Amino acid sequence: xxxxxxHFLLSTPAGEFKQIMKDLKHIIDDDVLNDAAASxxxxxxxxxxxxxxxxxxxxVLSLQNVVDIADLQFFNSKTKEVVSINxxxxxxxxxxxxxxxEIEKFLGDDEIEIENLIEAIRSHxxxxxxxxxxxxxxxxxxxxxxxxxxxxxxxxxxxxHSAKWNAVYRLESNDVGYEITAKYSISSHFFESxxxxxxxxxxxxxxxxxxxxxxxxxxxxxxRILDVELAFHNDFIEFYNxxxxxxxxxxxxxxxxxxxxxxxxNIQAYRQ
Amino acid sequence: MSEKRLQKALHLVNxxxxxxxxxxxxxxxxxxxxxxxxxxxQVQTPHQIDxxxxxxxxxxxxxxxxxxxxxxxxxSNQYYPAVDEGAYRPSGDLLELENKLxxxxxxxxxxxFGTGKSNPAISSCYVWKQGQTIFCAIAIHNEIVGAGxxxxxxxxxFHLVNIEPQGSNLYTYEVExxxxxxxxxxxxxxxxxxxxxxxxxxxxxxxxxxxxxxHVENIGPLIxxxxxxxxxxxxxxYFGKTRDVIEKIHLSQPPIQKDAFLSxxxxxxxxxxxxxxSK
Numbered sequence: 235x236x237x238x239x240x241h242f243l244l245s246t247p248a249g250e251f252k253q254i255m256k257d258l259k260h261i262i263d264d265d266v267l268n269d270a271a272a273s274x275x276x277x278x279x280x281x282x283x284x285x286x287x288x289x290x291x292x293x294v295l296s297l298q299n300v301v302d303i304a305d306l307q308f309f310n311s312k313t314k315e316v317v318s319i320n321x322x323x324x325x326x327x328x329x330x331x332x333x334x335x336e337i338e339k340f341l342g343d344d345e346i347e348i349e350n351l352i353e354a355i356r357s358h359x360x361x362x363x364x365x366x367x368x369x370x371x372x373x374x375x376x377x378x379x380x381x382x383x384x385x386x387x388x389x390x391x392x393x394x395h396s397a398k399w400n401a402v403y404r405l406e407s408n409d410v411g412y413e414i415t416a417k418y419s420i421s422s423h424f425f426e427s428x429x430x431x432x433x434x435x436x437x438x439x440x441x442x443x444x445x446x447x448x449x450x451x452x453x454x455x456x457x458r459i460l461d462v463e464l465a466f467h468n469d470f471i472e473f474y475n476x477x478x479x480x481x482x483x484x485x486x487x488x489x490x491x492x493x494x495x496x497x498x499x500n501i502q503a504y505r506q
Numbered sequence: 507m508s509e510k511r512l513q514k515a516l517h518l519v520n521x522x523x524x525x526x527x528x529x530x531x532x533x534x535x536x537x538x539x540x541x542x543x544x545x546x547x548q549v550q551t552p553h554q555i556d557x558x559x560x561x562x563x564x565x566x567x568x569x570x571x572x573x574x575x576x577x578x579x580x581x582s583n584q585y586y587p588a589v590d591e592g593a594y595r596p597s598g599d600l601l602e603l604e605n606k607l608x609x610x611x612x613x614x615x616x617x618x619f620g621t622g623k624s625n626p627a628i629s630s631c632y633v634w635k636q637g638q639t640i641f642c643a644i645a646i647h648n649e650i651v652g653a654g655x656x657x658x659x660x661x662x663x664f665h666l667v668n669i670e671p672q673g674s675n676l677y678t679y680e681v682e683x684x685x686x687x688x689x690x691x692x693x694x695x696x697x698x699x700x701x702x703x704x705x706x707x708x709x710x711x712x713x714x715x716x717x718x719x720x721h722v723e724n725i726g727p728l729i730x731x732x733x734x735x736x737x738x739x740x741x742x743x744y745f746g747k748t749r750d751v752i753e754k755i756h757l758s759q760p761p762i763q764k765d766a767f768l769s770x771x772x773x774x775x776x777x778x779x780x781x782x783x784s785k
Binding site for chain 2: 235238239241242245250256257258260261361362363364365383386390395418420422423424425427429430431434435436437464468469474477480481482485486490494495499500
């Protein structure tokens with residue numbers, strides 16, 4: 235029972251965890267529900283890269299900046315703090331300065347580069363993420379490679395929809411500059427008079443021929459990332475236009491092939 | 507309490523990814539076995555297709571042509587695998603209505619889903635009676651083919667019709683319609699994309715009917731109207747609203763360009779207004 239309940243919680247669209255918990259509360263015992271929620275909540279938060287408001291900005295909850303899984307603590311790369319979150323209320327319930335070890339683990343030994351990347355994101359990319367629940371982080375991973383993590387999501391119960399846009403860029407330096415691996419995850423859910431869900435997942439790699447020693451490499455790198463991200467968004471729009479005009483009509487025409495609705499009073503006369 | 511529990515279970519299933527509807531129904535039935543039958547009646551699952559061995563024609567398997575593990579073909583009125591002679595088979599007027607519905611919807615699918623000459627879609631109609639009320643289940647399945655490399659999907663629609671006599675050859679026709687559409691693609695441009703969902707609506711009318719054929723003439727427009735409205739609604743949600751909602755999270759063009767466009771538009775409007783006023 236716990237396994238099935240956990241599966242349902244893990245399959246929940248972005249930001250709807252609490253609603254599914256309320257449904258399950260009427261179906262299974264509280265003990266089973268609590269065990270399932272404990273198993274699933276971190277994965278729900280980090281797989282959708284949800285954000286929590288804090289200090290006039292937001293903290294992105296991802297696997298790359300998790301400090302403590304049990305206590306749901308995350309590293310805020312903008313302020314070098316560790317925050318604890320309440321996953322049901324999606325609020326920060328505690329914060330402390332990060333230790334030197336934590337700072338070195340998440341930001342590496344060149345804090346100036348991280349600061350420059352953060353500043354470049356604020357200048358060039360942040361304005362494209364327009365929902366109130368959007369944010370970014372810049373951290374290094376276990377291979378000491380920069381990860382730029384961008385996320386926006388929205389849950390609007392009154393208008394019956396939720397949606398998210400996640401982008402993670404991994405900046406691996408090489409002899410010619412940076413090889414950047416981009417991972418995009420976009421989804422939406424409409425639940426007025428039904429259940430409609432869209433998912434798009436794309437991974438691509440591109441090269442930025444800027445060496446780490448180049449002047450303003452951080453800003454120029456972020457601008458290049460922005461160009462690639464906008465190109466992907468426009469590809470997404472073009473794909474949707476193609477599906478709407480070319481594919482959907484093959485699912486079912488709007489009108490019969492002869493251009494008018496069927497005359498049902500004369501149905502027997504139509505050729506079989 | 508049990509009604510609320512059913513509503514919560516339905517909400518849960520209808521929030522899960524629609525592509526996993528079959529496994530989700532199985533899972534929720536394990537969590538709440540007491541709700542299994544009601545959930546299976548209210549949640550539409552993708553149509554399963556079989557072939558009638560007597561004529562080679564396809565038909566759709568639903569709970570309304572099922573007896574145990576066997577399904578009745580509307581082409582031969584036989585169950586496959588075979589069942590006891592006591593299993594339900596329509597006869598007389600009900601069989602005539604079922605045959606006429608199948609013929610009518612074979613035409614319907616040809617003109618809405620086919621090319622006129624070929625008809626890729628499958629339709630199946632099943633009729634039964636409870637008391638004075640006649641029930642008709644109409645199922646349609648269409649595979650999306652030829653839409654491009656690595657692009658595909660399907661359209662499933664299901665309509666449950668109640669025909670209730672009101673006396674003096676007057677009948678109430680009530681239709682509950684649901685449509686499921688699934689489109690998937692894998693391209694270099696967009697990566698892996700999946701759009702899936704189901705919507706439903708109901709409709710009713712009161713009409714005169716003097717024979718079996720007039721039942722078909724009364725049911726047809728209700729279903730055609732429901733399907734077209736659902737198609738329009740699906741199109742506006744799947745494509746229009748999805749694009750809009752994503753744009754509310756992530757812009758597709760720089761914000762300053764949008765402002766510049768609006769400034770230019772406003773400037774043009776002012777010029778036109780001034781020009782009109784000076785005449």
